[in-house]
Each structure stands twice: as structure tokens, then as C-alpha cells.
Amino acid sequence: MIQLENTLVSSEVKERFFVCDLDKCKGACCVEGDLGAPLEKEELPMLEEAVEAVKPYLSKEAIEALEKNGPYLLDEEGDFSTTTIDNKECAFAFYDQKGILKCGIEQAWKDGKTDFQKPISCHLYPIRVAKLHDFLALNYDRWEICSPACDLGAQLSVPIYKFLKDALIRRFGEQWYSQLCEIIESDGQD
Incomplete structure (x- = not known):
């Protein structure tokens, strides 16, 4: 688990791979x-x-x-x-x-x-955000229909947090995302 400001980010967000494969999941x-x-x-x-x-x-x-x-x-x-x-x-x-x-x-x-891009829940998928007291929990949502996305992400070695860069910046800001990348890439916290 990574704590960053008022967010708790599941370690799966850095460990799991994901790239949407629309040709397969439709x-x-x-x-x-x-x-x-x-x-x-x-x-x-x-x-x-x-x-x-x-x-x-x-x-x-x-x-x-x-x-x-x-x-x-x-x-x-x-x-x-x-x-x-x-x-x-x-x-x-x-x-x-x-x-x-x-x-x-x-x-x-x-x-x-x-000017409205789409619901942030769609943009952030496969991350789901839940409110926990004073924190927002960012969890990886496993769904069988996304198996092709997991396979493609693994094949391309793209972790969830990188696949969702634009969505995470849209929701939490550029500085937050940069800090998340620093924490993950320094492997300073699990």
C-alpha cells in the first residue's frame, strides 16, 4: 500500500499490468x-x-x-x-x-x-476509488472481461499506473502523479 497525501494506493496498481485491448473485449x-x-x-x-x-x-x-x-x-x-x-x-x-x-x-x-471528457470512473478503470474516512482508496478492480487487457499489458510490460497516467493526472493532478511515480520507481514503500 502506498500512502500519498489523502490517497491509499493499492500495491497492485504498480505490480499489475494492463492495456485495454478493444479488438478482443469489444x-x-x-x-x-x-x-x-x-x-x-x-x-x-x-x-x-x-x-x-x-x-x-x-x-x-x-x-x-x-x-x-x-x-x-x-x-x-x-x-x-x-x-x-x-x-x-x-x-x-x-x-x-x-x-x-x-x-x-x-x-x-x-x-x-x-468539455466533459467522460466519467472519471471510466477514465480510471481498472482502478476504482473508494472513500475511507479521510482517505481515498485506489484499488485494482479485477474483472474477467478484462483478461485480454491484462495479457496485453503484461506482453507490453505496462503497469496500471502508467497505462492510467492521463486519468490519474486528471483526477489527482500532475504533482500527485509525479510523486506516485517517484515512490514506485524508488521502490521506497510497499
């Missing part, structure tokens, strides 16, 4: 699971604002789900997640020409249509 993380993507409360207004810019990328069924339910749902535990289509794929996902699920929010962001 974006299954956008359709598997019980809920849509977890959302931070601060993201809700950004998501609401992005909906119209994202709609041109989405299917008719996705647009209907968003119009019926709104862009996010509140679960029994008081957590927010993106709306899904019939409790399956995220309503913001779309299939590309290869049949791979991709994020419509991220595509709209890449095309300059919105």
Missing part, C-alpha cells in the same frame, strides 16, 4: 455489470450539459432511454451512475464500424463538441 465494460458508469456528484451538471452534444453519436434506443430517465440514475445506496438501456449497456455507449462499444461522451469531447 468494449464489454460498457455493457456488463449491474449499473451504468459510477458518477461523482460534481460530474452530474457536466453530464447534463453534455447530453445534447452527445446525442448525435448515440442509437435511437439510447436517446429514448436518456429522454425517459435522464442522463443518470440514483441507486438504493445513494450513488449515481449513468443511465442504461434496458439495464444493459450504458446509454452513452455506441457501436463503431468494427462492432466495438465506445463512449459517445468521449467521442464528442474528441470532436470538440463538449
